[in-house]
Amino acid sequence: MMKYLILVATFLIVVQATIAQQKVQKYAVKSGHVEYKLTGSTTGTKYIWWDNYGAQSYTETKSVSITKVFGIKSETKEHTISIIKEGQFWSVNLEENNGQTGKIPNYQQMFGLDEMSEEEKKQFGKDILEGLGGEILGTEKVLDYECEIVELMGAKVWIYNGINLKSEAKILGIENNEIAIKFEKNISISSSKFSPPANINYQDISEQQQAMYGGMSDMQSMFNMGDKYEDDVDVKLYPVNYPFQQFSNKINAFKYKGYRKLVSLNEDGTYSAMFMKGLTGSLAVAATSMKNGDPSEHGNFETFTYKGKNCMLGKLEDDESSNTAVLEIPQYKTYIIIGCSPSVGKDEMIRILDHLAF
Template identity: 55%
Template sequence: MMVQVTTAQQRTQKYAIKSGHVEYQLSGNTTGTKSVWWDNYGNSSFTETKSLSVTKVFGIKSETKTHTISINKDGQFWNANLIEKTGQKGTIPFQDITENMTEAEKKKMGKDILESLGGEIVGTENVLGNQCEVVKLMGATCWVYEGVTLKSEAKMLGIEAKETAVKFEKNSSVSSSKFIPPTSIKYVDQDQYQQQMFGGLSEGFSEAGYEDDDEDVEDLIPVKYPYDKFQKIANSFHSNNYRKMMVMNTQGTYSAMFMKGMSENLAVAATSRKNGDFSQQQNLEVFTHSGKKCFYGKMDDEDGISLIVDIPTYDTYIILVSSSVQSKSEMLQLMDAFNF
């Protein structure tokens, strides 16, 4: 198991080194090798793992052999099990998470994410002659150089996993053919499942009554609310132990996701009022709060509770969606904490 703690960069960038190649030795309960090649700062990457995992539960020993590859390129991914000739493909979610951020803001976001997950940088050590930051996170320790994890150790429930780089080539030439997925694999398209997981955001944001199909999404009117203002408000939000997971601008609709623990999430979005009419939602209570027209309640066919605030200055709706049951007063407190 390798835990990478890196500062997210625009799109799928994750390394500060343009291209490279790392060979790892796996030890612990899982033994074997792992090879990673990348180009364009990680926008294109290829990972191959050959391993044998041995576990013992209640005295019963089991062994599992794996031979897998993982390819990322131009915002798409392909994962393949070369033994079973099966795999998955799809779109990498949250690719534009740091678009429009400065380098300082990206570094701060990486630090904030690390701290929100209870991680910390505990020092520096050399691995293969490279000075790495030593990061502790969720029971794992990682040695990270310019975004590249050169060593990791983790132990949980008696299962130990270690990855140690034995070869590290920086800025080496990597053939573009490395990032072409094999055609012999039967891939299952994961975009539908990702839409259900990550697209829950857009479901909450489309609760205004738009149809949920691609043509309508493409026809959305871009919001007039300034994105830098939305981003600043989302980045400054600190309430009820929620931690920010991402902020993004998708086709002129802004969204941000926050989580508390592992089961509660809070989504906020900004969309043009021309994209829907909340007055058509019969389940919503209409009222005025702090001089703004608001809608509160459970949308048709949706599980979460929503609070919508009308911002006429920007012809914008701010939509707040909670996964857990929230009273109107609690939702208003959260909306007030954002202070749109």
């Protein structure tokens, strides 16, 4: 059972890496279509269609990029298609008539937003915005939609409910801009739109993904380890007694050294949240019932008292790259598990605990 707790504390790091690799985009609008004009060093057009908040998507880019390096001018033509559908992705280079395909490890857990309330959708859109990092400069309308303007690493992005409607970037003398010239939301999109092109030589990279993610490519299995584990004995995962609203309030209030929240989840009574700091730092927080196992049996931990509560700090089995704090909340019979990567010292972890304020 404790293997489940270890996965809870680390799964969101895998989510972030996988999203970056597969270019999965989440939206706070159920379906839509955006057409962009590309200007700057790259000129052309880009078209995006999506449904089910991005669980199915189609992106097509037709462009020409011109660069100059040491006075030498080069031109690159691009005509690509990227498709996400039913947990599978296809990436197609129509200039070379080839492509790649594979499974998306996080598909089932990343997109299950149909039952969100309007308030939850607004919070979801805010989570996407905050996850980008950078500085919010203000608001401005694009195509009559009020957008938040975010500045990050020399780029500005105009965002409406998780949707980029405009961007401007100039890095190392290379300028790339996108501006939406057409935007339709909550429209009906035929399922055939998300069918991959035929007559393409696709390379299946599922095995490479499996090797990269160490067997954790099926996100759903992380949250349903109650099916079977280790000696194939059926088990039941107990839901946490800690109120989810209280957990969310503490997660949303957490502000410390540039950490930005990416997402928080309630999966069958186990809560999880993920923060990123720049491109390399990560902080995962989970709440689980004490009935699901004792973390001290699955790692090398120092025990101490933190503000009258029992606390453990150390490393879980098979995880030398990060350290973990486990805080007991006895009145709710709950463990709060905090995983920090890269590892930090005891004093720093206590400061994190102070700012989380469980």
